[in-house]
Amino acid sequence: MNHTAQRLTFRPGQDGYEDELAGFQTGFAQRPDVVFAAAGTDDVVAAVAYAAEAGLPIGVQATGHGLPDASEGGVLISTRRMDEVVVDPAARTARVGAGVRWGQVVAAAAEHGLAPLNGSAPSVGAVSYTLGGGLGILAREFGYAADHVRSLELVTADGAVRRVTADSEPELFWGLLGGGANLGVVTALEIGLIPVTRLYGGALTFDGREVDPAAILRAYTAWTETVPDEVTSSVAALVYPDLPMLPEALRGSYQVTVRVAYTGGAEEGERLVAPLRAIGPALSDGLRELPYTESHTIHSDPDFPHAYYGESRMLEGLDTAAMERLLALTGPAADRMHVVQLNHLGGALARPAANAVPHRDARWLLRILSPLDGTDRESLREFYADVLTGVDRHVLGRSLNFTFASGDRTEGLYDDETRKRLAGLKATYDPANLFRRNYDVR
Numbered sequence: 001m002n003h004t005a006q007r008l009t010f011r012p013g014q015d016g017y018e019d020e021l022a023g024f025q026t027g028f029a030q031r032p033d034v035v036f037a038a039a040g041t042d043d044v045v046a047a048v049a050y051a052a053e054a055g056l057p058i059g060v061q062a063t064g065h066g067l068p069d070a071s072e073g074g075v076l077i078s079t080r081r082m083d084e085v086v087v088d089p090a091a092r093t094a095r096v097g098a099g100v101r102w103g104q105v106v107a108a109a110a111e112h113g114l115a116p117l118n119g120s121a122p123s124v125g126a127v128s129y130t131l132g133g134g135l136g137i138l139a140r141e142f143g144y145a146a147d148h149v150r151s152l153e154l155v156t157a158d159g160a161v162r163r164v165t166a167d168s169e170p171e172l173f174w175g176l177l178g179g180g181a182n183l184g185v186v187t188a189l190e191i192g193l194i195p196v197t198r199l200y201g202g203a204l205t206f207d208g209r210e211v212d213p214a215a216i217l218r219a220y221t222a223w224t225e226t227v228p229d230e231v232t233s234s235v236a237a238l239v240y241p242d243l244p245m246l247p248e249a250l251r252g253s254y255q256v257t258v259r260v261a262y263t264g265g266a267e268e269g270e271r272l273v274a275p276l277r278a279i280g281p282a283l284s285d286g287l288r289e290l291p292y293t294e295s296h297t298i299h300s301d302p303d304f305p306h307a308y309y310g311e312s313r314m315l316e317g318l319d320t321a322a323m324e325r326l327l328a329l330t331g332p333a334a335d336r337m338h339v340v341q342l343n344h345l346g347g348a349l350a351r352p353a354a355n356a357v358p359h360r361d362a363r364w365l366l367r368i369l370s371p372l373d374g375t376d377r378e379s380l381r382e383f384y385a386d387v388l389t390g391v392d393r394h395v396l397g398r399s400l401n402f403t404f405a406s407g408d409r410t411e412g413l414y415d416d417e418t419r420k421r422l423a424g425l426k427a428t429y430d431p432a433n434l435f436r437r438n439y440d441v442r
Contacts, residue, residue: 007046008037020078023064024123027307027372028405030059030067032076038098039081041187044155048185051075051434052157059437060181062099062125064305066132068438069405076437077185079127087112092193093150098186100126105191106293114193115292117145119401120299127189131180132401133357135365137261137295138196140232140347146177147353148192154184157430166354175425178356180400181438182422183429200269201261201298202286204276208254208331211280213237214324216256217342219279221318227272229347233260236341239332253283254332259298260287309377310369310404311384314345314362315394322390329387330368341367358418359396366391367402377405400439410439 010017011034020035033056036047051058057074061067079098085105086095089112096105103122109115117136119129134145142148151165154176162184166173176183206216220235227233235258242252258276262269266289273287290297323342330338343365350360368387370380397412414422422441426433433442 007043010035023061024305025064025067026305028067028070030071033073035076035078037078041161044185044187045159047075047077048155049159057436058434060185062128065124071437094191094193096126096189098127102126109193110293113197115196116193117142117148121301122296123303127186133178138232139349141230143348144357146355146357149177150190152176152186153188154186156184157434174354175356175422179422182426182435182441196263196292198291199261200266200289202288203257203259203298204285204287205255205257205283207283208256213256213327216279217323220258223275224344230264231262234341234343237327238339241337261298307372308369309372309380312399312402313366313391314359314396314399315364315366316362316396317394318364319390325390326387337371339369356418358414362396365399413439
């Protein structure tokens with residue numbers, strides 16, 4: 001059967017093939033046998049049927065931020081054209097297509113005085129982010145993005161089109177949210193929105209050569225013990241490369257930045273951040289009241305495609321000495337650039353929910369991300385293993401959303417019970433393991 005008839009497809013060597021594969025992560029090439037450029041659910045059904053008949057693995061790409069690894073052959077379903085957002089202001093919900101980026105949802109919801117539980121980067125795909133859990137700007141107050149999903153529309157390995165809710169298929173609903181792309185191709189989500197239009201927050205940046213990064217870390221972690229759940233924050237440290245395309249003020253600088261988002265009033269926000277400002281002189285102080293549509297400026301994540309590798313650790317506690325060693329090894333003494341980030345968890349993130357998002361008792365998320373630029377990935381793995389040694393006794397696992405380009409390593413992404421449940425669902429809904437171009441739970 002010619003399942004590709006009347007479908008927009010690309011094969012190696014054809015015009016448009018490379019453009020369709022292009023995504024945010026440029027460090028790991030995908031070379032599928034055929035790319036289905038899906039404009040709707042029918043195209044996804046056709047792609048799944050084609051792969052099932054040929055016995056080919058299936059990958060899915062919207063923006064290409066979280067590619068699990070390089071790959072050869074198989075079928076890739078490109079969902080970037082499925083980019084419709086429909087907001088229901090009365091129900092405080094949005095229907096979000098598989099190719100939608102968070103910036104689109106923020107803009108659409110803001111027209112009605114609402115906001116989604118988006119992440120820090122507006123260019124990230126909303127659906128894939130949410131299927132991995134979704135740790136957002138307001139996470140400590142409202143929980144994971146996955147906690148606010150009302151329904152999912154997907155195509156399973158048998159080609160069936162399903163609308164799944166917590167009532168209609170509770171076990172499948174549970175596994176889809178937190179289980180990544182293991183159980184089918186999600187074509188749309190219905191998500192709950194929150195009545196937030198403004199924030200108090202921003203970034204407070206210190207010169208890591210002038211103010212001791214270890215002192216900043218100690219002050220920050222002590223400060224997190226004093227703040228309410230309405231405050232979500234993180235601290236990040238990086239040495240900028242000395243490159244001509246960067247602003248002169250950034251070249252070679254070592255910056256340690258505290259990021260804050262608080263839904264309370266500006267006056268109380270000023271009171272809450274006073275201990276942070278007392279750490280020392282700041283290179284820049286962007287703490288202010290801002291509209292939610294500018295919330296991405298709190299982190300100012302890079303918006304250009306590049307090659308990177310990264311790891312994460314969900315921690316139940318923090319070893320200050322180990323963190324200080326990590327900062328020392330990834331700072332100016334390092335032979336390449338590393339971005340270290342520590343997210344304060346807890347609050348609503350610790351509350352149980354009817355989904356597979358694991359490690360909810362973690363108090364911290366530690367992340368390291370390194371540009372590749374021709375660097376051997378194995379050498380980075382060895383480096384990470386060394387710098388992360390000191391935190392081992394506090395590790396609960398890893399975060400699916402922040403484990404970049406290591407699809408061959410799935411240990412720690414789930415606790416044992418969650419992994420067994422997901423494997424059971426995999427056996428039921430994808431017995432041939434078609435959906436294995438991801439962090440495979442089989």
